[in-house]
Amino acid sequence: MEATKKTNNINPTVSVDCVVFGFDGSDLKVLLVQRDLRDNLDIDDDTLVLPGDLIFEDEDILDAASRVLLDLTGIDNLFLEQIGAFGNLDRLSKDKDKIWLDLVRPTPDSRVITIGYFALVNIKNYTIKPAGFAKHVIWKDFNEVGELGFDHNDILSAAIIKLRNKLYHEPVGFKLLPNQFPLNHLYTLYNTILNSKLDRRNFLRRILKTGFLKETDNFQEGVPHKPARLYTFVEKKFTNDNNQKFKFY
Amino acid sequence: MEATKKTNNINPTVSVDCVVFGFDGSDLKVLLVQRDLRDNLDIDDDTLVLPGDLIFEDEDILDAASRVLLDLTGIDNLFLEQIGAFGNLDRLSKDKDKIWLDLVRPTPDSRVITIGYFALVNIKNYTIKPAGFAKHVIWKDFNEVGELGFDHNDILSAAIIKLRNKLYHEPVGFKLLPNQFPLNHLYTLYNTILNSKLDRRNFLRRILKTGFLKETDNFQEGVPHKPARLYTFVEKKFTNDNNQKFKFY
DNA sequence: CCAAAAGTGTTGATGCTACACCCATGA
DNA sequence: TCATGGGTGTAGCATCAACACTTTTGG
Secondary structure, eight states: OOOOOOOOOEEEEEEEEEEEEEEOSSSEEEEEEEOTTGGGSSOOOOOEEOSEEEEETTSOHHHHHHHHHHHHHOOOSOOOEEEEEEOOTTTTOSHHHHHHHHHHOSSTTOOOEEEEEEEEOOGGGGOOOSSGGGTTEEEEEGGGOOOOSTTHHHHHHHHHHHHHHHHHHSSOGGGGSOSEEEHHHHHHHHHHHHTOOOOHHHHHHHHHHTTOEEEEEEEOOSOSSOOOEEEEEOOOOOOGGGTTTOOOO | OOOOOOOOOEEEEEEEEEEEEEEOSSSEEEEEEEOTTGGGSSOOOOOEEOSEEEEETTSOHHHHHHHHHHHHHOOOSOOOEEEEEEOOTTTTOSHHHHHHHHHHOSSTTOOOEEEEEEEEOOGGGGOOOSSGGGTTEEEEEGGGOOOOSTTHHHHHHHHHHHHHHHHHHSSOGGGGSOSEEEHHHHHHHHHHHHTOOOOHHHHHHHHHHTTOEEEEEEEOOSOSSOOOEEEEEOOOOOOGGGTTTOOOO
16 A cells, blocks of 8 residues: 655665676677776775666666666666576675675675676767776776676576577577668677677678668768778567467577 | 574564475476365365465574475475565465465464576476375476465466476486386376477487487386387586586476 | 679578377376 | 377478678778
């Protein structure tokens, strides 16, 4: 009967972490942040982590993930999908992690379970500004991500697997591209993410046959070669029901 | 350096819930339990729920799920796979749920996030005894599951989707069957779970071609018709890497 | 005119779907 | 002998993989 009370107390045992993928035309990128409060603390810690935070007691988990992205990166209103829960007992036990936790968390020894989310964005829509909320946010090449803080490499691994699966079965590649794009960008995207060298002609034929692409009257500009025709994504009803039958790529 | 301290304090904000699927030869079954302490409490509550419990502070989540199944059902050493985290703010707010929580939980109003797991078992290995730890445990027909407590219908929905996906891409059907089984049981299993009527000859040809089945010299006994040859599952290295290319059924 | 990427079809092999009858057994 | 499910093959169709040359543009 009673509406949810807003307490704004943090829940010290549950956090969210977000894997945001972008694509710059040739490489897959991941959004990473330097740890919060880094400038104010007298520690030498340049560890990168996924954007994340503890949740509030009365906050929906998905909302928490959205909030984190908005606060840390200015990215709003993103389609986020859950990866899963990560709760290893030792996930916060690296030395550097403990030092940071001791400094910033009210209950640094608390056992924390985190829920991972992932999202795909067109990287050009979210240029990271080198000041303000995005001071410590960077796009990192997926293949050049080193050791992250906490268990965030595990979360990232789970995310890339999910991304590859989705790429096969759902029309999601477009989310990583601008509104209009040449087909070869999509082709490169698939090859990059899937670590493969698909046959170009077969790929183009198949991707067009899905009906999710519509040609425009626009062409690439400023390229030192024949400009390619730009295509756009056609929103169609897509049900995951036939997910398994439907090979997308 | 220091080994994990065992505190045995419960974590009142995180729980696990398990979806255990079984197959009886014609129907898909789910393991459900009546709520804990039902007999000792003066309430009229025959609500069924998934087996689950709060976790301990220093307990791995997966271990917690195993413990729950062992405690409630005697099922040990099961391969459990995570479904995901379920954390809706209203997931514990049905009237009957609140009454039960008030009676058995130290902090009944605590917001709880649950991690769902699922498992496949050969139903004959785990005959539920009508006494002892399994007093309130039943196998329920998947299609006859009514309204469960909490948000357990949501968890179950997520589980069945996962099961259907796995059935397409991985050799898991065998886990629901005895060591030796006639091919038609496997065929029925696929049709039941996928809600389909696969072509029988095509199914048999394809399933044999996967190389995961080996014929034995044994035949069905006690059936009022020609006894079918029994097959057994061949353990082979199976990597999910080619998950997406590989159509299993 | 050169470099660079765009654009474009066919063929052979493989895999898929659809389909029906006889057989072996227990009762 | 009857009822029940067991066991088996093919043909036509669709899909897939493999493969290379010409065109257009900018510089």
